[in-house]
Amino acid sequence: MTLKKTLTLAGSDSSGGAGIQADLKTFQEHGVYGMTALTSIVAMDPENNWNHHVDPIDVAIVERQLNTILSVGIDAMKTGMLGSVDIIELGAKKIDEYNLDKYVLDPVMVCKGEDEVLQPENTDAMREFLLPRAIITTPNLFEAGQLAKTGPIKTVEGMKEAAEKILELGAKNVVIKGGKALDHEKAVDLFYDGTEFILLEKEKVDTTYNHGAGCTFAAAITANLANGKSVKESVEAAKEFVTAAISHGWKLNQYVGPVMHGAYNQFNN
Numbered sequence: 001m002t003l004k005k006t007l008t009l010a011g012s013d014s015s016g017g018a019g020i021q022a023d024l025k026t027f028q029e030h031g032v033y034g035m036t037a038l039t040s041i042v043a044m045d046p047e048n049n050w051n052h053h054v055d056p057i058d059v060a061i062v063e064r065q066l067n068t069i070l071s072v073g074i075d076a077m078k079t080g081m082l083g084s085v086d087i088i089e090l091g092a093k094k095i096d097e098y099n100l101d102k103y104v105l106d107p108v109m110v111c112k113g114e115d116e117v118l119q120p121e122n123t124d125a126m127r128e129f130l131l132p133r134a135i136i137t138t139p140n141l142f143e144a145g146q147l148a149k150t151g152p153i154k155t156v157e158g159m160k161e162a163a164e165k166i167l168e169l170g171a172k173n174v175v176i177k178g179g180k181a182l183d184h185e186k187a188v189d190l191f192y193d194g195t196e197f198i199l200l201e202k203e204k205v206d207t208t209y210n211h212g213a214g215c216t217f218a219a220a221i222t223a224n225l226a227n228g229k230s231v232k233e234s235v236e237a238a239k240e241f242v243t244a245a246i247s248h249g250w251k252l253n254q255y256v257g258p259v260m261h262g263a264y265n266q267f268n269n
């Protein structure tokens with residue numbers, strides 16, 4: 001038996017809920033084979049309010065990892081936290097070199113609980129080099145405002161405007177995650193493929209244990225694409241998957257609660 005193969009080019013979240021750790025757990029739950037190219041290592045300071053510390057990895061080391069994985073071949077890939085502009089440019093080069101058409105861009109700019117953009121220069125580089133190559137991008141509300149340069153988004157109408165701008169920048173599809181940030185009774189995401197707007201709505205889970213939700217959502221989309229689903233089907237199935245994961249989010253310590261990556265298969269089947 002062979003498995004579909006996926007690549008995540010992303011950061012390591014030492015606490016295990018987000019980043020490549022979330023991606024690999026999610027890939028496993030979808031029955032696809034996950035491979036990883038690490039871009040940065042995130043550690044948290046237990047003495048200082050769990051503050052995030054990000055160490056980017058040298059671009060030559062990232063390239064060696066990508067060469068390993070791409071020599072094997074992949075069916076779909078995603079990017080998450082990207083440590084530097086050099087790594088972003090390298091990602092774009094490899095996407096072109098290997099004709100990688102199933103590429104999901106999760107434009108990670110902030111970690112939950114932090115309100116500063118981790119590396120502002122990366123936003124411009126993602127807009128220029130990665131958006132035009134993405135089959136879909138999955139910004140949260142804040143990231144959508146940054147990519148589209150619309151400023152803060154507060155309404156579904158604002159999400160639609162940003163979605164149109166993001167497609168003008170070259171992404172083939174977009175799903176903007178309203179999530180908890182949107183002032184709406186439900187957890188609403190907006191999918192746009194250039195033709196129709198589709199609202200994906202689920203009950204809002206009353207929890208702060210949602211660390212890694214965005215990574216899990218994008219990884220589920222990637223796995224679904226690798227398994228042959230259409231973009232729209234991939235997003236719809238990923239929404240079910242991440243909603244189950246958030247519903248079973250749990251407390252890891254006093255600072256963070258990750259989603260339960262395996263909840264969909266454990267409780268929804």
Ligand SMILES: Nc1ncnc2c1ncn2[C@@H]1O[C@H](COP(=O)(O)OP(=O)(O)O)[C@@H](O)[C@H]1O
Pocket residue numbers: 112139140141177178179180181187188189202203204205206207210212213214215217239242243246
């Ligand atoms: N409290 C919640 N209840 C239900 N769904 C949620 C909740 N928070 C986020 N989501 C959903 O989880 C997915 C990830 O969104 P979000 O947490 O906003 O991303 P990120 O982790 O990148 O900030 C989206 O589908 C969003 O709608």
Ligand SMILES: Cc1ncc(COP(=O)(O)O)c(C=O)c1O
Pocket residue numbers: 010011012013014018019020042080081108110111112210211212213214215216
């Ligand atoms: C390595 C890494 N990638 C991505 C994220 C973003 O996580 P989320 O899925 O909660 O948006 C984080 C947040 O801590 C992280 O540490």
Ligand SMILES: [Mg+2]
Pocket residue numbers: 108140214215
């Ligand atoms: Mg995110």
